[in-house]
Amino acid sequence: MSEYKVALIGFGGVNRALAQLAAENNAKWQSELGFQLKIVGISDLHLGSVIRPEGLDLNALRNLPTEKGALAKLSGGSIDAATEHVIETSGADIVVEATFTNAVNGEPATSYCRLALSKGISVVTTNKGPVAFHAQALKREAAANGVHFEYEGAVMSGTPVIRLAKELLAGAELKGFEGILNGTSNFVLSSMESGLSFTEAVEKAQRLGYAEADPTADIEGHDVRLKVVILANELLGAKLKPADVPCKGIGDLTLQSIHDAAAANARWKLIGSASRMADGTVRASVEPKLLPLENSLAAVGDAINAVTFRTGVLGDVTVRGPGAGRVETAYALLADIISIHKAKVAQGK
């Protein structure tokens, strides 16, 4: 039996869901997975911070108010987010980074990850920023310090696409992938197929909590572009930056074009893809594509995500599952910690 001391950076929906999963399942994880989690520190820009080396009360965290400075009221708490201080002094074995995605340069999350790794603390994250911009450097930093940098949740939340391709399709000669990697834009397209205008569909997505108040990143493909970069760099050995990837969103698709597609037994989907070319380079793009209904991605509706891996040995392998959600994304963090635990057990530590 092991116990991992974790520090949570960001205490929004995802890390709150992780704390709740731990509160509900720690005993079961101990028997079924071989470990449990103790939360020894939390840092949040809005809520403040708390350090508690002996472990916070997980049930109390479920009821933590969302008001500014709420963590300051706990013993060991402070009004200050004090992120570096929490990373350095909470005694964490694993830092769980789940702050906002900065699509310009991945900061400040990248610096938080780098600080933790440099101190010999493993990092698991769902944040696309550090991974899209700096995955290879952060993995090197982790390896140099004998720890781990894991980020399954950066693409398709808890649906295990990165590990599926990297671990379970090893040796299958991966040539490329294409995927529906953003639930909001896919929901908008599905809604337009049932007759809503683009504007009505976006509003519906906002009402249901799928779309942000500013839906630009989802609708214009910027979110997909980060995920394409992450997958292409990780799985195809590319060295892409987001700006290298041509990106076109769904904003130009009209109800007429959606209906024309249906009449032709096809569907418009926002597709992120990358392929290894004959010369070894990797070509990637984000754009709406007209898929015939027999394409395995065509039937993926609403906010569901899916990605098809094109392999030389197996042909196409498609995985389909949730692409977002608090609990679904928190599960990715658990999966990352399971991976760290397995490596530790295998090494007999």
Next chain:
Amino acid sequence: MSEYKVALIGFGGVNRALAQLAAENNAKWQSELGFQLKIVGISDLHLGSVIRPEGLDLNALRNLPTEKGALAKLSGGSIDAATEHVIETSGADIVVEATFTNAVNGEPATSYCRLALSKGISVVTTNKGPVAFHAQALKREAAANGVHFEYEGAVMSGTPVIRLAKELLAGAELKGFEGILNGTSNFVLSSMESGLSFTEAVEKAQRLGYAEADPTADIEGHDVRLKVVILANELLGAKLKPADVPCKGIGDLTLQSIHDAAAANARWKLIGSASRMADGTVRASVEPKLLPLENSLAAVGDAINAVTFRTGVLGDVTVRGPGAGRVETAYALLADIISIHKAKVAQGK
């Protein structure tokens, strides 16, 4: 760098494809996966056997005739299949068992597996018989001898469904699964949707090499039933025997019922499924089910397979890919060997 000495039991399509993959990729596997394969023995009921501790010429094996006793003509060869002798004396690290599936009791393959494991030799197999009837006992035998028993290819050939569910969905609270687990029957249903009668569709499947001369096991669901037992026992902790699972094939589906389904925006699919009940028992079945088109399995056509895992934490996760094929099934054996190699590396051996 490691080299695994393998003995191939059965030298039909699948193990021939594995030998060919090794001939073409050994150098690449050495650099990318960290190992290569040396074939030190082969046993086949029809071809005879050969033992060559220094390794057989992989390129020569590609051109081995299919005539009776062909292995006897090689140096170290014999007209006798001599399976136990090959297992015991070839010096193999890994026995690759790919003989025919015996759906009654899993023999003689089970005895071959048990013999190898008892001698401290790992076993990888694509044979549903030993796995459906004796997976737990064979895994215990492997563990007791410090070796491995792996069988990813027993379900959906090289599409990594067993490891996906067992390793990558650990902690996601698997509640059950439903799948299209037989390509032949699915091809027949797809062909009937395009207007062929049941008999014409079966004949077409036979012409294309999807169906056996006697298609009973595919059409009547017996093949699916073995796979359901394997998945239910492995993933849901059931202790099912094939005879425990109610099984109904597609033989009663008429063109009329297929057309009625289409008119109702639905499709008939032969579904193998299992669910954990509230009392902890597992209920499994094989039967044609009428799926609405929005079900993620409804769009899976022709000889493709797919399985949907129902989880408490992530909801549904579906993986879709090839369910048969010589090379696709041989890849499953490679994936099993990769898994054995990883365990060895992690243990610092």
